[in-house]
Amino acid sequence: MAIRTLDDLDFEGTSVGVRVDINSPLADDGSLADDARLKAHVDTLTELLERGARVTVLAHQGRPGGNEFEPLETHARRFDELLDAPVTYTDATSSAGAREAIDGLDPGQALLLENTRFYSEEYMEFEPKVAARTHLVERLSPHFDAFVNDAFAAAHRSQPSLVGFAHTLEAYAGRVMEREINVLGNINETPTPRAYVVGGAKVPDAIRIIRHGIEADLADEVYTAGLVANVFLMADGVDLGEAAADYIMEKDVWDQIDRAAALLETHGNQIHLPVDVAVTRGNTRTEVPIEALPTPSDGDVMDIGSETVEQYATYLDSMGTAILNGPAGVFENEAFQLGTKGLFEAVADTEYSVVGGGDTARAIRKFDITGFDHVSTGGGAALAMLTGQNLPAIDALDS
Numbered sequence: 280m281a282i283r284t285l286d287d288l289d290f291e292g293t294s295v296g297v298r299v300d301i302n303s304p305l306a307d308d309g310s311l312a313d314d315a316r317l318k319a320h321v322d323t324l325t326e327l328l329e330r331g332a333r334v335t336v337l338a339h340q341g342r343p344g345g346n347e348f349e350p351l352e353t354h355a356r357r358f359d360e361l362l363d364a365p366v367t368y369t370d371a372t373s374s375a376g377a378r379e380a381i382d383g384l385d386p387g388q389a390l391l392l393e394n395t396r397f398y399s400e401e402y403m404e405f406e407p408k409v410a411a412r413t414h415l416v417e418r419l420s421p422h423f424d425a426f427v428n429d430a431f432a433a434a435h436r437s438q439p440s441l442v443g444f445a446h447t448l449e450a451y452a453g454r455v456m457e458r459e460i461n462v463l464g465n466i467n468e469t470p471t472p473r474a475y476v477v478g479g480a481k482v483p484d485a486i487r488i489i490r491h492g493i494e495a496d497l498a499d500e501v502y503t504a505g506l507v508a509n510v511f512l513m514a515d516g517v518d519l520g521e522a523a524a525d526y527i528m529e530k531d532v533w534d535q536i537d538r539a540a541a542l543l544e545t546h547g548n549q550i551h552l553p554v555d556v557a558v559t560r561g562n563t564r565t566e567v568p569i570e571a572l573p574t575p576s577d578g579d580v581m582d583i584g585s586e587t588v589e590q591y592a593t594y595l596d597s598m599g600t601a602i603l604n605g606p607a608g609v610f611e612n613e614a615f616q617l618g619t620k621g622l623f624e625a626v627a628d629t630e631y632s633v634v635g636g637g638d639t640a641r642a643i644r645k646f647d648i649t650g651f652d653h654v655s656t657g658g659g660a661a662l663a664m665l666t667g668q669n670l671p672a673i674d675a676l677d678s
C-alpha cells in the first residue's frame with residue numbers, strides 16, 4: 280500500500296479538511312460520557328496546527344433516529360480544552376456559512392463543522408468517485424488544499440466524507456490512521472507464537488475473528504472467554520444450565536453453537552475453553568469447575584473462573600503476541616470483574632499486545648489497565664481488519 284502520511288506534505292498556510300472519528304457515548308444530558316476518541320486525535324490535530332495548517336474538522340455522532348444523534352458543539356468545546364490552539368464550532372456542514380468559516384481560518388486555528396450525518400448523503404455508502412460528486416464533497420473540496428483522514432474507527436464505511444475527498448484532493452493518513460494501519464495491517468509480522476484472546480458477547484464477530492486467525496495462520500492459539508466461551512463450551516457438549524442457555528437464546532446466538540462446533544472439530548487443538556466459570560447464586564459470585572456443571576442452584580454464567588484466568592495467564596506468558604478482543608464476563612457488575620481484569624492484565628504483560636473493540640476499550644478504561652502496545656480506536660473497523668477485509672476509507676487513501 281502506498282499511503283501518504285503527514286510526513287509527506289508541507290502544511291504551512293494550507294487549508295486542510297481532517298476527517299476524525301469522535302463518535303462517542305453521551306450522557307443523558309448530551310455531554311460526553313467518554314472523550315477517549317477525541318484524545319486519540321490530539322496528536323494529529325496538534326501537529327497540523329503547529330505546522331501552520333488551517334484545520335477544518337469533519338466528524339459524525341450517532342446514527343439518524345438514534346439517541347446519540349446529536350450536534351458536535353460539546354465535542355468542539357472539549358477539543359478547545361484539549362488542544363493548545365483555539366477550536367471554534369459552526370452548526371453548519373457545507374452551507375455558505377460553513378464555507379465562509381473555513382475561508383476565515385488563520386494558520387494554527389481549527390474549526391469543527393456540524394455532524395456530517397445531519398445530511399442524508401452522509402448516511403449512504405458510495406464508490407469514491409460517486410462520493411466525490413455528493414453535495415458535501417463538491418461544496419467543500421474547493422475550500423481545502425488537502426485532505427487528511429484520521430478516522431480509522433469509521434474506515435469500514437464508504438460514506439462521502441470518508442472516501443469522497445480522497446478522490447478530489449491530495450489525501451493523507453493522519454497519525455491515528457497511520458498507527459492503526461501499521462499495527463492491524465501487519466499482524467502477521469508481530470512476534471510469535473501468537474495468541475488470540477477472544478471474549479465478549481458479539482459471538483458471530485468473534486467466531487469470524489477466530490476462523491480467520493486460524494485459517495490465515497495468524498493465531499497459533501485461541502483463548503476463549505465471555506459469552507463466546509459459553510457458546511464454545513455448549514458446542515463441546517457442556518451443559519451450562521438453563522439460565523445460561525436461555526441467555527444464549529435471548530442474545531440470538533443459538534445458531535452459533537454449530538459454527539463453534541465446526542471450528543472445534545477442525546481446529547480444536549488450538550482453541551482453549553475455560554476450565555471453570557463464575558455463576559450467580561443469589562446475588563453472589565460462585566465459581567464452579569466445568570465438570571461440576573450444571574448444579575441446580577446456579578444462575579447464569581457471568582465470568583470465567585479464577586482457575587481459568589491463572590491457566591490462560593501461564594500460557595500467555597510464553598506467547599510473543601496476544602491479540603485481545605472482548606471482555607471475559609459481565610465486568611459492569613463488581614462481582615464478575617475478576618476474569619476481565621485478570622485476563623487483560625495477563626495480555627498487557629505479554630511481550631507484544633494488541634487490543635481492539637469498543638467493549639474492550641471500555642473495560643480497559645474502567646480498570647485503568649496499562650501496558651498494552653496498541654489499543655485500537657476501532658470497533659467495527661478493527662474487526663474488519665482482524666477478519667482480513669479491505670476497508671474502503673483506507674483503500675481510498677492508497678495512491
Ligand code: 3PG
Pocket residue numbers: 300302341342432433436657658659660
Ligand atoms: C463506530 O463507532 O464504530 C464508528 O464511528 C462508525 O459508526 P457507525 O457504526 O454508526 O457507522
